[in-house]
Amino acid sequence: xxxxxxxxxxxxxxxxxxxxxxxxxxxxxxxxxxxxxxxxxxxxxxxxxxxxxxxxxxxxxxxxxxxxxxxxxxxxxxxxxxxxxxxxxxxxxxxxxxxxxxxxxxxxxxxxxxxxxxxxxxxxxxxxxxxxxxxxxxxxxxxxxxxxxxxxxxxxxxxxxxxxxxxxxxxxxxxxxxxxxxxxxxxxxxxxxxxxxxxxxxxxxxxxxxxxxxxxxxxxxxxxxxxxxxxxxxxxxxxxxxxxxxxxxxxxxxxxxxxxxxxxxxxxxxxxxxxxxxxxxxxxxxxxxxxxxxxxxxxxxxxxxxxxxxxxxxxx
Numbered sequence: 001x002x003x004x005x006x007x008x009x010x011x012x013x014x015x016x017x018x019x020x021x022x023x024x025x026x027x028x029x030x031x032x033x034x035x036x037x038x039x040x041x042x043x044x045x046x047x048x049x050x051x052x053x054x055x056x057x058x059x060x061x062x063x064x065x066x067x068x069x070x071x072x073x074x075x076x077x078x079x080x081x082x083x084x085x086x087x088x089x090x091x092x093x094x095x096x097x098x099x100x101x102x103x104x105x106x107x108x109x110x111x112x113x114x115x116x117x118x119x120x121x122x123x124x125x126x127x128x129x130x131x132x133x134x135x136x137x138x139x140x141x142x143x144x145x146x147x148x149x150x151x152x153x154x155x156x157x158x159x160x161x162x163x164x165x166x167x168x169x170x171x172x173x174x175x176x177x178x179x180x181x182x183x184x185x186x187x188x189x190x191x192x193x194x195x196x197x198x199x200x201x202x203x204x205x206x207x208x209x210x211x212x213x214x215x216x217x218x219x220x221x222x223x224x225x226x227x228x229x230x231x232x233x234x235x236x237x238x239x240x241x242x243x244x245x246x247x248x249x250x251x252x253x254x255x256x257x258x259x260x261x262x263x264x265x266x267x268x269x270x271x272x273x274x275x276x277x278x279x280x281x282x283x284x285x286x287x288x289x290x291x292x293x294x295x296x297x298x299x300x301x302x303x304x305x306x307x308x309x310x311x312x313x314x315x316x
Contacts, residue, residue, distance in 0.1 A: 003284045004030035004065050008056065008080070009072035010043050013094055017069050018047055020277035027284045030066075033059050056080060060087040067117065067287055069280070070094060074175070078103040081118065085110050090117040092283045096174045097297060101308035108297050117286045119293045120300050124183040124238075126282065127275035128266040129251035133242055134187060135269070141246065144188050147224040148241040151176045152232035172212045172228040173197070173314070174307055179238065180226050181216065182295075182303035187242075190218035191302060197310040203230075214310065 005027055007017050014034075021027050033053040034040040040052035053059040060068070060083060067090030070080050078098035084091040085107075097120040098104045111118040124130050136142035155170065170176075185192055200211035210231050216224040241259075242249040248259030254273050256264040270278050279295070286293035 001288050002026055002028050003067065003287050004028050005284070006031035006033060006059055006065055006068045008033040008059070008068055008070050010034040010039055011071065014071035016276045017071055017280060018043070020274060020280045022047070023272065023274070023277050024281055024284055026288065027280070030064065031059055031062065056083065060084060060089055066090060067092070067283065069283070074099055074171075078107065081107050082110055085114045085116055085118060088114070088116070090283070090287050092119050092121060092280070094121040095178050096304070096307075098304075099174055101304050104297070104301060104304040108301050111297050117283065117293055118297045119283055119286070119295045120297055121279060122179060122182045122295045122300055122303070123275045123279050124179050125186055125295050126278040127251070128254050128269040128273055128278075129256040130183065130187070130240070131269045132256055132264065132266045133249050133251070137187060137189075143245045144222050144242055145245060146222065146243040147184055147187075148243065149180045149224065149226045149238060151180065151226065151228040151238040152234065153230050153236050154233050155230040171208055172199075172230065173310060176228055176238070177212070177214055177226060177310075178303055178307060180224065181306050182300050183240075184216055184224045185218075185302055188218050188222050190220060190222065192216050192306050193219050195306050195310055197313050199314055209314075216306070
């Protein structure tokens with residue numbers, strides 16, 4: 001079975017998914033969709049897609065379409081995910097899958113009603129560096145005591161990873177913190193029971209906080225400290241330090257070192273070193289095998305419950 005996929009939204013992350021899908025033998029880029037037809041057609045030609053669309057509803061009406069990957073602006077995620085599920089299409093939506101807890105819960109409910117595959121793009125679950133640590137935890141060889149995480153960018157204008165102007169505004173809490181909140185619960189296998197957050201001044205034009213600090217604690221006392229900034233003039237990305245009972249690991253995207261900065265080979269952890277590709281492989285495999293995927297919308301719901309609680313804290 002070849003799974004026919006449409007990539008919707010052809011910005012920076014849309015192209016990451018297109019590149020990833022070309023590496024998956026049982027996936028086909030069947031369609032692409034974008035708000036501008038000239039861009040959609042150009043991408044369709046490049047990736048040999050059957051057709052390009054500007055109308056999402058018309059795209060979903062195609063009988064030979066199995067699933068969609070949504071790399072569209074945040075404010076569209078909720079409605080587009082629901083529309084796909086109700087049209088009988090499997091869906092993977094980039095994070096955040098909605099910008100409110102109510103929206104996330106509605107997606108989870110509709111997924112249960114339809115029984116279709118629906119997953120959110122919590123890529124850290126799939127990066128080989130984090131998979132290595134997860135495998136150690138699953139084997140009983142490592143238990144997390146603390147995670148120390150830094151998410152740093154230098155982003156004082158509303159631009160994407162390609163330097164292009166965005167039609168939506170990035171958010172430290174609902175976008176970037178979501179990766180770490182979900183990963184912390186996934187790696188510990190425990191529920192977060194305490195969560196605190198403070199934020200710095202809001203940008204006068206963007207209207208969002210440019211700096212944020214978050215503390216998390218699980219039911220057995222494991223803790224996570226997360227620092228986020230759009231003001232950091234330095235290396236861009238998220239850097240994770242796992243402090244455990246038997247070792248310390250530092251993950252930087254797909255690279256992993258121990259606490260003494262000695263490299264750890266993670267090249268044999270999975271079939272690829274590309275976290276986006278591994279995430280997309282899981283989406284395709286779950287469709288073929290008719291099963292719940294890792295990072296299903298139901299599995300990541302607790303992350304958004306924490307984000308909602310933190311948002312309420314920051315509002316007062």
